[in-house]
Amino acid sequence: MYTLGFEGTAHTLGVGIVDDQGNVLSNIILTYPATEGIHPREAANHHAANMSDTISRALREADTGVDDIDVIAFSQGPGLGPALRTVATAARAMSISLGVPLVGVNHCIAHLEIGRLVTDAEDPVLLYASGGNTQVIAFSRGRYRVFGETLDIGLGNMLDKFGRAHGIPFPAGPAIEQKAKKGSKLIELPYSVKGMDVSFSGILTAALNSDEAMEDICFSLQETTFAMLTEVTERALAHTRKSEVLLGGGVVRNKRLRDMASTMARERGAETYVPDGGLCVDNGAMIAWTGYLMYQAGMEITVENSHIKPNHRTDDVEILWRN
Helix, strand or coil, rough: CCCEEEEECCCCEEEEECCCCCEEEEEEEEECCCEEECCHHHHHHHHHHHHHHHHHHHHHHHHCCHHHCCCEEEEECCCHHHHHHHHHHHHHHHHHCCCCCCEEEEEHHHHHHHEEEEEEEECCCEEEECCCEEEEEEEECCEEEEEEECCCCHHHHHCCCCCCHHCCCCCCCHHHHHHHCCCCCEEEEEEEECCCCCCCHHHHHHHHHCCHHHHHHHHHHHHHHHHHHHHHHHHHHHCCCCEEEEEEEEHHHHHHHHHHHHHHHHHCCEEEEEHHHHHCCCCHHHHHHHHHHHHHCCECCHHCCCCCCCCCCHHCCCCCCCC
């Protein structure tokens, strides 16, 4: 059985194909060049213009024909409305033309499920940090519960805003990471942890107003924000009594964040897991695999009920495929 997944929540168009054994057969990722930030309509136009070719590339890489596809899955939310509508339209069209089931997938949950698939993590606490999302998630009582999250902007979004103000190309995270390696002075920035939630807007304002060396600002941005996320993740581990930490989202490719989370987990006797880079970022394979799990649990939807959900909450989804 083959499932084809469409990812299109923001600047990334992803098409991936997985089989029923959990093998990722293809995972094509094409990113809208958001040099001045993401314009939702332009991102949607980018996805539409490249949709046909990206599907063809995914089929070729998987060495499958379109008639071999058994299930179609798409990112139903959360995300930017125009981008979501574009991939949903493509998914509906393929579902109708092929006569195969359609499944709408929560983007955040897909990050967790692909991590569980490709690592040894079984029941982890997920530290999910990307451009538009920052959450700490764990399975409890039939749903993936949000134990902490950003109250304003995602960590990746904050880093991109800082980078844009200083002429750092999008995405700014990798360049900030390199500059931070040359910094050593820890500048005092707002450490905004509120209960189990975090806030990044005040840190961004303080960093933009700092006249310290750029390397030290980048160093301090990372140390402060990563410590905040590590603290909240540790508290979630203690509360849930789980013994695994899974990292997901584009920001977790940062080595310093991985090191801080791993050190915390090790000191608590827990294991840390990180998927390969191409499965940390937004991608179609994670949508395909989660869609397959949902289909197996009887969670397919009709085209009439396949409306997008730009504000789709992680804990809105009943997780029928886990005990």
